[in-house]
Each structure stands twice: as structure tokens, then as C-alpha cells.
Amino acid sequence: MASPGDGIFTPLDSTPSTLTAWLARYEARAGRVAKRYDDISRRIAAVRFWVALAGAVGVFLAYRAGGWPMAGWVALGVLIPFAIIARRHRFVDEARDRMLRWQQIKRTHRARLERTWTALPEPQVLSAEPAHPFGADLRLFGPASLHRLLDTAATLQGSRRLQDWLLAETPDLKVISRRQQIAAELKRRGLFRDRVTLLGSPEGKPFDASALTAWLSERPPAQPLGGWIIALAVLGLVNLGLLVAGSPLFTYGLIVYFVLTMRHFKRISAGFFEALDLEKALERISAVAGYLERFGYAEAPALAALCAPFREASERPSAHLRRVRRLTSALALKQNPVVAVLLNLFFPWELYFTRRLDLVRDGLAERMPLWLSVWYDLEALSSLATYAALHPWTVQPEFASGDEPAFRAESVGHPLLPASESVRNTFELEHVGDAALITGSNMSGKSTFLRALGLNLCLAQAGSYVDAHVLRTRPVRVFTSLNVSDSVTDGLSFFYAEVRRLRALLDQLDASRPTPLFYLIDEIFRGTNNIERLVGSQSILEALVGAPGLGCVTTHDLDLVRLADTLPQLENYHFREHIEAGTMTFDYTLRSGPSPTTNALEIMRIEGLPVRDASPEDAGNP
Numbered sequence: 001m002a003s004p005g006d007g008i009f010t011p012l013d014s015t016p017s018t019l020t021a022w023l024a025r026y027e028a029r030a031g032r033v034a035k036r037y038d039d040i041s042r043r044i045a046a047v048r049f050w051v052a053l054a055g056a057v058g059v060f061l062a063y064r065a066g067g068w069p070m071a072g073w074v075a076l077g078v079l080i081p082f083a084i085i086a087r088r089h090r091f092v093d094e095a096r097d098r099m100l101r102w103q104q105i106k107r108t109h110r111a112r113l114e115r116t117w118t119a120l121p122e123p124q125v126l127s128a129e130p131a132h133p134f135g136a137d138l139r140l141f142g143p144a145s146l147h148r149l150l151d152t153a154a155t156l157q158g159s160r161r162l163q164d165w166l167l168a169e170t171p172d173l174k175v176i177s178r179r180q181q182i183a184a185e186l187k188r189r190g191l192f193r194d195r196v197t198l199l200g201s202p203e204g205k206p207f208d209a210s211a212l213t214a215w216l217s218e219r220p221p222a223q224p225l226g227g228w229i230i231a232l233a234v235l236g237l238v239n240l241g242l243l244v245a246g247s248p249l250f251t252y253g254l255i256v257y258f259v260l261t262m263r264h265f266k267r268i269s270a271g272f273f274e275a276l277d278l279e280k281a282l283e284r285i286s287a288v289a290g291y292l293e294r295f296g297y298a299e300a301p302a303l304a305a306l307c308a309p310f311r312e313a314s315e316r317p318s319a320h321l322r323r324v325r326r327l328t329s330a331l332a333l334k335q336n337p338v339v340a341v342l343l344n345l346f347f348p349w350e351l352y353f354t355r356r357l358d359l360v361r362d363g364l365a366e367r368m369p370l371w372l373s374v375w376y377d378l379e380a381l382s383s384l385a386t387y388a389a390l391h392p393w394t395v396q397p398e399f400a401s402g403d404e405p406a407f408r409a410e411s412v413g414h415p416l417l418p419a420s421e422s423v424r425n426t427f428e429l430e431h432v433g434d435a436a437l438i439t440g441s442n443m444s445g446k447s448t449f450l451r452a453l454g455l456n457l458c459l460a461q462a463g464s465y466v467d468a469h470v471l472r473t474r475p476v477r478v479f480t481s482l483n484v485s486d487s488v489t490d491g492l493s494f495f496y497a498e499v500r501r502l503r504a505l506l507d508q509l510d511a512s513r514p515t516p517l518f519y520l521i522d523e524i525f526r527g528t529n530n531i532e533r534l535v536g537s538q539s540i541l542e543a544l545v546g547a548p549g550l551g552c553v554t555t556h557d558l559d560l561v562r563l564a565d566t567l568p569q570l571e572n573y574h575f576r577e578h579i580e581a582g583t584m585t586f587d588y589t590l591r592s593g594p595s596p597t598t599n600a601l602e603i604m605r606i607e608g609l610p611v612r613d614a615s616p617e618d619a620g621n622p
Contacts, residue, residue, distance in 0.1 A: 016113060016420065019113055019390065019392075020110060020114060023106050023109050023110040024110060026106045027103050030099050030100075030103035030106060033099045034100045034103060037092055037093075037095050037096035041092045041093050041096060044085060044088060044089045045089065047085055048082065048086065048089060051078065051081060051082050052078075052082060054078070055074075055078030055079075055082065058074045058078060059074050059075050098198065101203075102194070105194050105197060105198065108120055108152075109386070112149055112387075112390055113390045113391075114418060115144075115149075115417070115418045117143055117144045117148070120148055121151075121206075123142060123143055123145065123147070124151070124156065124159045124160075124163075124206070126159070126160070126163050127141050127142075128140060128141065131504070132169075133169055133479040133504075134454060134458070134478045134480040134520075135166075136483065137480040137482040137483045138451055138454045138455055138458065139416060139451065140163075140166050140167070140455075140458065141163070144416065145416070146166065146415060146416060146455055146458065147159075147162065147166060149387070149415070150383045150384065150387050152193070152197055152383045152386050153206075153380065154196070154197050154199075154200030154206065154284075154379065155200060155201075155206065155207045155208070155375070155376065155379060156206050156207070156208045156210075157209055157210075157376045158200075158375065158376045158378075158379030158380055159206070160376075161376040161377060161380040162379075162462075165179075165463065166458050166462050168461060168462065169477055169478075170477055170515055171461040171475040171476070171477075173475055175463070176399070176462075176463050178302065178463075179381060179384070179462070179463025182302045182303050182306055182381050183381055183388065183463060184385075184396065185299075185303045186303065186381055186382055186384075186385035187385045187389050187465075189303075193382040193389075196291065196292075196378065196379070196382060197379075200288050200375075201284075207281070207284055209281065212281045212282075212285070212368070213369075216368050217365065235253065238253060282321055282324055282325050282328065283325070285371075285375075286317075288375060289310055289316075289317035289318050289321060289371065290318045292307050292311070292378075293316055293317070293318055295307075306374060306377060306378065306381075307374065307378070309370050310374065320360070320363065320364060323360055324361075327357045328357070384459075384464040384465065387464060388465035391419075393419075393467075393469070394465035394467055396465055397459075397466050397468075398470075398471070398472045399473060399474065399475055400472045405428055405429070405431075405472065406429050406430060406434065406473070406474045407427075407428065407429040407473045407474065407476075407518070407550060408427075409453070409470070409471050409473075410426045410468060410469045410470035411426060411469035411470070412425060412426070412427065412453065412456060412466075412468040413452060413467040414448055414451065414452040414455070414467065415452070415455045415456065415459065416451075416455065423445070423587070423588035425452075425589060426590075427573075429550045429551075432516045432548060432549065432550050433545065433546045433547060433548070433549070433569050434545075434570075435550065435552070435553065435569060435570050435571075436551070436553070436572075436573050437553050437554075437555065437560060437563070437570055437571070437572050437573070438450075438552055438554045438555075438572075438573045438575070438590075439555060439561060439573075439574045439575075439594050439595035440554075440575035440576060440577075441575070441576070441577050441595065443577075443584075443586060444575035444576060445575045445586060445588035445590075446522065446523075446554040447482065447522050449552075449575070450480075450520045450552055450554060451482065451520075453520060453552065454478060454480055454482075457476065457478050457518060461475070461476075461478075473518075474516060475515055476518035476550075477513075477515050477516070477518065478518050479504075479505050479517055479519045479520075481501045481519075481520070481522065498525065498526075502524075505517075505521075506540075506543060508549075509543075511547075513548070516548050516550060517550075518550055518551050519549055519550075519551035519552075520551055520552055521540075521551070521553040522554050523554055523555060523556065524536075524537045524540060524553055524554070524555055525537050525540075526556075530557075533557065534557055534559055537553075537555060537557060538563060540553075541560065541563055541567070541570065542563075542567065545567045545569045546567075558594060558595065561594035561595075572592070572593050572594045573590055573591065573592060573593070574590075574591055574593060574594055574595035574596075575591070575595070576591065576596065
């Protein structure tokens with residue numbers, strides 16, 4: 001039976017509801033195919049049982065009638081059809097498991113679209129250092145994070161490659177452009193993306209390639225064991241001849257053979273355990289490598305260039321990996337003690353194949369790091385492309401230069417919110433040195449807007465599509481002060497932690513660096529009293545405006561809006577609320593100018609707290 005569907009194809013006019021329905025249909029179809037395979041598997045299992053039972057009865061009757069020779073021929077006659085049936089049974093079970101994995105892949109795609117975080121694979125234990133310019137503030141990692149939304153990698157290393165891209169501090173336009181080209185080609189190739197995920201993680205669990213990397217890099221070079229292998233092989237033949245001749249010297253020869261073999265016991269034992277660890281890893285890598293070798297890259301030149309190391313005729317990974325798998329399979333025979341004794345009794349089987357594995361490993365050590373790195377890049381890029389395919393209203397950002405506006409976002413949304421809940425805004429900063437002061441009442445959307453800008457900048461500079469209709473930006477270094485917290489272990493108060501964060505931001509405003517800073521500051525100096533907060537905020541804004549950077553600062557202090565009268569590069573924006581019949585609502589729409597309202601006292605009243613009416617004398621008092 002064929003695979004149910006051709007991955008994800010989403011026309012540009014798709015809506016969230018049509019995409020959800022489309023994915024649900026493919027998920028259901030994969031489930032139906034898996035059930036058919038399961039029904040076939042149960043029927044084959046019943047046939048296997050009856051064939052085995054009939055064979056056992058036949059062998060018994062043959063033995064009663066003609067002894068062991070006849071019983072042996074009957075057993076052979078039963079064994080052949082039983083092996084054919086068992087092989088077919090294994091094929092059907094593998095097909096069923098693939099269909100169930102396809103179903104899981106479609107289900108997780110739908111969960112990404114609907115933001116059903118609990119239905120997504122468990123997030124990797126990833127985080128950013130607290131001192132990182134933006135990594136700890138933007139919900140890049142964690143249960144409901146950008147990384148978890150994007151990550152479709154089958155390997156832990158692919159997930160971490162995506163992490164590194166999201167945390168990159170200085171953009172490289174050549175690298176970004178290359179990633180954009182590949183992501184655009186991958187967006188149209190849903191089957192390719194999903195097959196790479198399926199082959200790399202057939203059980204749905206992340207694959208850790210670190211054991212393979214360690215095997216390649218940490219083992220010493222192959223030891224010169226050729227002479228020992230020849231000597232032991234000759235001695236084994238001599239012992240075999242002594243055994244056939246019935247000579248009593250056979251026992252002494254066998255003891256010498258055993259003693260000489262035990263000199264290399266440590267290396268043989270290490271080779272055996274290496275073989276066990278590598279068998280599953282090589283199976284996954286071989287499957288992915290074989291698919292990348294066979295795939296047709298028509299009309300995908302950037303993807304073809306990325307996967308070129310898998311397609312070189314003389315160095316194709318599948319040939320090398322098949323050789324390694326044969327050697328590991330030969331060493332893995334040691335798991336059966338009887339087979340191990342028979343294989344090593346007259347020939348140094350394990351020592352020979354350990355030596356062969358060492359030689360092959362030395363060759364792979366030069367090639368495997370490149371193959372793995374390409375695989376990790378492909379997984380990270382597939383994550384970006386899947387995000388784009390699931391959100392066809394997203395666009396690839398453009399990077400401005402010259403006289404164009406330094407930053408412009410049309411209909412920008414928050415990447416972590418479902419499309420039905422995301423309110424889109426248009427925002428522009430024309431020049432480096434410009435700043436926006438955003439005021440507004442509690443819960444009106446200020447912090448969410450800042451995170452929307454920051455997350456989309458992370459996506460843009462990772463090479464991804466962004467949640468906007470248009471995004472044009474200068475290459476920037478992002479710096480945030482959104483989620484400052486006190487630290488008991490470091491003995492820092494909230495206020496002092498915020499001061500240190502802002503000090504680090506000002507240190508980054510370095511005119512000698514060619515890439516300007518894009519800063520996002522939420523509720524500046526909320527850790528101190530009104531008078532000192534106002535003075536400190538004014539001073540910070542005066543230092544930011546006109547500096548080699550651009551960005552947004554939010555505040556509750558309406559007195560700060562007057563700075564726009566003296567700082568031409570500072571512009572006021574606001575969010576507002578509406579109160580009707582004691583109910584407060586927000587439209588989360590960004591508007592020009594300072595906020596005309598506040599809502600703290602009204603929230604207190606709505607929740608039943610005793611609040612007196614504010615008087616004019618209250619304004620400006622600490």
C-alpha cells in the first residue's frame with residue numbers, strides 16, 4: 001500500500017480552518033491504513049501459529065514413522081514456508097508502524113497550527129543564558145515556546161542546531177539568504193520533509209547521535225593486528241587438523257590459541273559493545289542517507305547544493321554505512337554464546353571483524369562529521385519550512401539598506417498565538433536612532449507587542465518566514481529587557497537586576513559596530529518609586545534616542561510622553577481599553593500618540609477593592 005498523502009501542500013489562500021480540516025483528513029486516512037495493516041498482521045499471525053503447529057505435528061509423526069532423517073526433511077519442508085510467512089509478517093508490521101508514525105506526524109502538524117502545546121513532542125531541555133541579549137526574554141524555549149513550535153527535528157543535534165540559529169546575536173546576510181532559498185524550496189516539498197523526519201525517528205523519539213560521534217572521534221587509530229590475525233588463523237587451522245586426526249595435541253593447541261586470543265580480550269569486548277550501540281544509530285543514518293541520495297532535486301538547486309555530500313557517486317554514505325552495518329552485524333553474533341564459540345573456535349572471528357571495523361571507522365571519521373552536519377542543517381531548515389507551510393500567510397522578510405526605512409512591519413502578529421487570537425499591527429521606525437515610547441493601561445497589549453517584534457526578528461535572522469504581511473528590516477542585533485527578575489542566589493534585588501540589564505544594553509550601543517542594536521524594553525524602572533523612576537527613565541530615553549540603535553520602550557508613566565516634544569526621533573504610541581457596563585475589553589491595536597486613559601483604579605473597582613476617586617493633587621505624587 002502507498003503512503004497516505006504527499007506531505008503538506010498548502011496554497012497561499014489557505015485559512016487556519018481549511019488547513020486544520022486538511023490535516024485531520026490525512027491523519028484519519030493514515031489511521032485507517034494502519035488499521036488495515038494491523039488486521040492483515042493478525043491474520044498472518046494466526047497462519048504462522050497453525051503452520052508452526054502443523055509442522056510440529058508433522059515432525060513428530062515423521063519421527064515415529066522414519067526416525068530423525070525423515071523428521072529432518074519434514075522440518076525443512078515446514079521451515080521454508082514458515083520463513084516466508086514470517087518475512088511477510090515483519091513487512092506488514094513495519095508498514096503498520098510507518099502508518100502510525102505518519103499519523104503522529106500529521107497530528108503534531110495540526111497541533112502546531114492550533115497551538116495545542118500538550119499534543120506536541122516534549123520540549124528538549126534547552127535554554128539561554130540569563131546574560132544572553134534576548135534569549136531569556138522572548139519565550140524561545142520551554143513548554144509553550146518558539147523552538148517547540150518550530151522543531152520537527154528527529155535528532156537532538158538538529159534541535160540544537162535550530163536553537164543556535166534562534167540565538168545568533170549577529171546576523172550574516174549571506175547565511176540568511178542561503179537559508180531563505182532552501183526554506184522556500186522545502187516549503188513546497190512536504191513529503192520530503194516528513195519522510196526525513198520519519199526515517200530519522202521511526203519510533204517518534206529523538207535520536208542522539210553523540211554516541212556515534214564519540215565512536216568516531218574518541219577511539220584511538222586502528223591497531224596493527226594483521227600479524228596476530230594471520231598467526232591465530234594458522235593456529236586455528238592446525239588445531240582443526242589435530243582434531244580431525246584425533247591427536248591429543250589438540251587440547252594443548254586449543255589452550256595456546258585461547259591464551260593468545262585473550263591477549264586482545266579488552267579490544268574484542270570493546271568492539272562488541274560498540275557494535276551493539278552503533279547498530280540502531282547506523283540503521284537510522286543509513287535510511288536518511290539512502291533517501292537523500294535517491295531523491296530528485298529538480299527545481300531545487302539550493303537544496304541540491306546542501307545535500308551534495310550525500311550524492312557524490314564515489315563517496316555515497318549508503319555504501320560506507322552498509323559496510324559498517326555488515327561488520328557490526330558480524331560482531332553482534334556474539335550475543336548467542338553457542339554461535340560465538342563455534343565462530344571463534346578455529347578462526348579469530350571477533351578479532352578479525354574488530355580490526356575491520358577499526359579500519360572502516362578511520363575512513364568514516366573523515367566523512368561522517370560532514371554528513372551529520374548536513375543532516376542537522378536540513379532538519380533545522382525543514383523546521384522553518386514546516387512553519388511556513390502550516391502558516392501560508394507568513395512571508396520571507398527583506399533586509400533593507402540605504403535610504404529605506406530601518407524597520408517596517410505590516411500586519412505583524414505574534415508567532416506563538418493561534419491565528420484566531422493574534423491581532424495584527426503595522427509599525428515603522430524610519431531611521432537608526434529612532435525610538436518608540438509605548439504607553440497604555442494594564443493588559444492592553446504592550447508586552448505582547450514587544451515580544452511579537454522580538455520573535456519575528458529572531459525568525460527573520462534565523463532564515464525563517466515571519467508572521468507578518470511585510471517585514472523589512474536592517475540587519476540588527478537584538479537586545480531585550482522584558483522579563484527581568486530578582487535573584488536570591490546572587491543577592492540581587494529586582495531593581496538592581498534591571499539596572500544591570502540596562503547597563504548591558506547601553507554597552508551594546510557601540511557606534512564602532514556596523515550592525516545597529518534593536519532594543520525592546522518593557523515597563524522601564526518599575527522596581528523603584530515614581531520620582532526616581534521618572535528621572536531614570538528620562539535619562540535612559542535621552543541616551544537611547546539618536547544612538548546607533550532603534551527600538552521600543554513601554555511605560556505606565558504618562559509624564560514621559562512629553563519627551564517627544566524635545567526629542568524629534570522619539571515618537572509616542574499607545575494601546576487602549578474600553579469599559580462598558582463594568583466590563584473591560586481590549587482591541588490590542590497600536591495607535592499613534594500617548595495613551596489618553598489609565599485603568600489601574602478601574603480594575604480595582606471592578607474586582608471589588610475599596611478605591612477613592614483620584615484628585616488632581618494625586619498626579620505626580622510619589
